[in-house]
Amino acid sequence: MSYRRKKKVMGMTALAVGIGILLVLIIPVVGWIAFSAICLICCGIYLLRF
Numbered sequence: 001m002s003y004r005r006k007k008k009v010m011g012m013t014a015l016a017v018g019i020g021i022l023l024v025l026i027i028p029v030v031g032w033i034a035f036s037a038i039c040l041i042c043c044g045i046y047l048l049r050f
Contacts, residue, residue: 001009
């Protein structure tokens, strides 16, 4: 394998690992924020109705 090809493969591997780590950290946080927002909206509707 040539030096340029090896450098490109290592760069793509590092990029894929970095994107994977970001997704693991960001997606659950956004999910919990969305879940809490939906719960607050449902509680507000419940309090307005009763």
